[in-house]
Amino acid sequence: MRRDIEKTYSRKAFVAKLRRLAGALERGERFVTLVAGRRVVVPRAAVFGIEHEREGGVEEIDFQITW
Secondary structure (H helix, E strand, O other): OOOOOOOOOOHHHHHHHHHHHHHHHHHOOOEEEEEOOEEEEEOOOOEEEEEEEEEOOEEEEEEEEEO
């Protein structure tokens, strides 16, 4: 099933998610989170990357996790 969701978070909520993700990575654990009401489990063996885009004076950084 295809799913493509973008969710905007407050700065405080985004920082909390990043901290939980970083903690799970440091401990070598999977990361479990909710995205738009759906539970998402990121396995320990996931691949991590950063993408930077620039178009028309707008810049974007995407932190990517793939499995």
